[in-house]
Amino acid sequence: MKMRRLHVCGFGVAAGLGALLSGGCTVGDATEASAPIAGAPAFAPATLRIHPLTHIEKGPQAGLAAGQCTVVLHLELKDRFGDSVKGLGTLRVELFKPGAGVSPGIESQALSWDVNDLAEAEGNSRRFDQSTRTYRIPLVAPAWVAEWGKKDASGASQGYLKLRAVLTTTEGPERYLEDEFVLAG
DSSP, X not given: OHHHHHHHHHHXXXXXXHHHHHTOSOXXXXXXXXXXXXXXXXXXXXXXXXXXXXXXXXXXXXXXXXXXXXXXXEEEEEOTTSOEEOOOEEEEEEEEEEOOTTSTTOEEEEEEEEEOGGGSHHHHHHHEETTTTEEEEEEEEETHHHHTTOBOTTSOBOOOEEEEEEEEEOSSSXXXXXXXXXXXX
């Protein structure tokens, strides 16, 4: 009798494990491929995303002079199938801050950077972080950027800063991939 119960119990565990494994490792619907881009390689970058690892570093550990900080930008490129890829191109990054006075809520561009070494294979490869599958791009900025979101004694904050990145591809037909990311205070 005891053997039979053990056998039935073992069968139930095996059936449950089989059902779990046959379901695969994905959760939700599989990503459908977007339409191919005429003249572009099959696995060319189709989207750009500013990754949430993006942050601001300041202080001596950032290795900068007084009055400077670093915006550490993490960019992720994905092909039309949704997989992380590398891609050649020139990158323009802009930093916006909210307007004040007469036009609150309207953002104004405060800083911009051009990152041209992503167009060359060696420079591109140096900036790619294998562990996060993102490009890690340090951008030197004035110290006010690091202080922007801090709250004053009254608890009020100056608001947010917004990053905008535009990659102009150099492989296949020229395309513009862009994204925006809010650095909250």
